Amino acid sequence: MTFRHGVAAGLLLILSACHRDEEKDTRDKLRSWRSTLELVRLQREQHNVPAVYAKQVVDQAIDDVSKEFKKPHERATREEGERVLALAAKQR
Numbered sequence: 376m377t378f379r380h381g382v383a384a385g386l387l388l389i390l391s392a393c394h395r396d397e398e399k400d401t402r403d404k405l406r407s408w409r410s411t412l413e414l415v416r417l418q419r420e421q422h423n424v425p426a427v428y429a430k431q432v433v434d435q436a437i438d439d440v441s442k443e444f445k446k447p448h449e450r451a452t453r454e455e456g457e458r459v460l461a462l463a464a465k466q467r
Contacts, residue, residue: 401446405443
Protein backbone atom coordinates (compact mmCIF):
# COMPACT_ATOMS: atom_id res chain seq x y z
CA MET A 376 0.00 0.00 0.00
CA THR A 377 1.40 3.37 -0.93
CA PHE A 378 1.36 6.42 1.28
CA ARG A 379 -1.47 7.92 -0.82
CA HIS A 380 -3.60 4.82 -0.43
CA GLY A 381 -2.98 4.85 3.31
CA VAL A 382 -4.02 8.49 3.60
CA ALA A 383 -7.13 7.86 1.47
CA ALA A 384 -8.08 4.85 3.61
CA GLY A 385 -7.57 6.88 6.77
CA LEU A 386 -9.76 9.70 5.50
CA LEU A 387 -12.53 7.26 4.60
CA LEU A 388 -12.44 5.81 8.10
CA ILE A 389 -12.59 9.24 9.68
CA LEU A 390 -15.48 10.36 7.45
CA SER A 391 -17.49 7.21 8.11
CA ALA A 392 -16.89 7.56 11.85
CA CYS A 393 -18.08 11.18 11.74
CA HIS A 394 -21.24 10.13 9.92
CA ARG A 395 -21.98 7.49 12.55
CA ASP A 396 -21.39 10.02 15.32
CA GLU A 397 -23.86 12.42 13.69
CA GLU A 398 -26.44 9.64 13.42
CA LYS A 399 -25.93 8.74 17.07
CA ASP A 400 -26.17 12.38 18.11
CA THR A 401 -29.40 12.75 16.14
CA ARG A 402 -30.87 9.56 17.60
CA ASP A 403 -29.93 10.76 21.10
CA LYS A 404 -31.56 14.12 20.40
CA LEU A 405 -34.73 12.43 19.13
CA ARG A 406 -34.84 10.14 22.16
CA SER A 407 -34.46 13.16 24.43
CA TRP A 408 -37.27 15.05 22.68
CA ARG A 409 -39.53 11.99 22.85
CA SER A 410 -38.90 11.68 26.61
CA THR A 411 -39.40 15.41 27.13
CA LEU A 412 -42.67 15.44 25.21
CA GLU A 413 -43.91 12.41 27.13
CA LEU A 414 -43.04 14.05 30.46
CA VAL A 415 -44.72 17.32 29.46
CA ARG A 416 -47.83 15.41 28.37
CA LEU A 417 -48.06 13.57 31.68
CA GLN A 418 -47.46 16.72 33.72
CA ARG A 419 -50.00 18.65 31.68
CA GLU A 420 -52.62 15.94 32.24
CA GLN A 421 -52.03 16.30 35.97
CA HIS A 422 -52.19 20.10 35.69
CA ASN A 423 -48.64 20.41 37.01
CA VAL A 424 -47.36 22.49 34.12
CA PRO A 425 -48.87 25.62 32.55
CA ALA A 426 -50.36 25.20 29.08
CA VAL A 427 -48.17 28.06 27.82
CA TYR A 428 -45.01 26.21 28.88
CA ALA A 429 -46.22 22.96 27.34
CA LYS A 430 -46.94 24.73 24.06
CA GLN A 431 -43.46 26.29 24.04
CA VAL A 432 -41.84 22.89 24.59
CA VAL A 433 -43.93 21.29 21.84
CA ASP A 434 -43.19 24.12 19.41
CA GLN A 435 -39.46 23.92 20.14
CA ALA A 436 -39.48 20.13 19.65
CA ILE A 437 -41.21 20.52 16.28
CA ASP A 438 -38.74 23.20 15.19
CA ASP A 439 -35.70 21.24 16.30
CA VAL A 440 -36.77 17.90 14.83
CA SER A 441 -37.90 19.55 11.58
CA LYS A 442 -34.41 21.05 11.19
CA GLU A 443 -32.93 17.58 11.56
CA PHE A 444 -35.03 16.39 8.61
CA LYS A 445 -33.16 18.82 6.36
CA LYS A 446 -30.04 16.70 6.88
CA PRO A 447 -29.58 13.26 5.31
CA HIS A 448 -30.13 10.45 7.81
CA GLU A 449 -30.50 6.71 7.92
CA ARG A 450 -34.01 5.34 7.52
CA ALA A 451 -34.40 4.30 11.16
CA THR A 452 -33.40 7.77 12.33
CA ARG A 453 -35.89 9.43 9.98
CA GLU A 454 -38.64 7.09 11.17
CA GLU A 455 -37.90 7.96 14.80
CA GLY A 456 -38.04 11.64 13.87
CA GLU A 457 -41.45 11.11 12.30
CA ARG A 458 -42.67 9.42 15.50
CA VAL A 459 -41.43 12.35 17.60
CA LEU A 460 -43.15 14.85 15.30
CA ALA A 461 -46.39 12.84 15.49
CA LEU A 462 -46.20 12.82 19.29
CA ALA A 463 -45.64 16.59 19.29
CA ALA A 464 -48.52 17.16 16.86
CA LYS A 465 -50.89 15.29 19.20
CA GLN A 466 -50.03 17.75 21.97
CA ARG A 467 -50.67 20.92 19.99
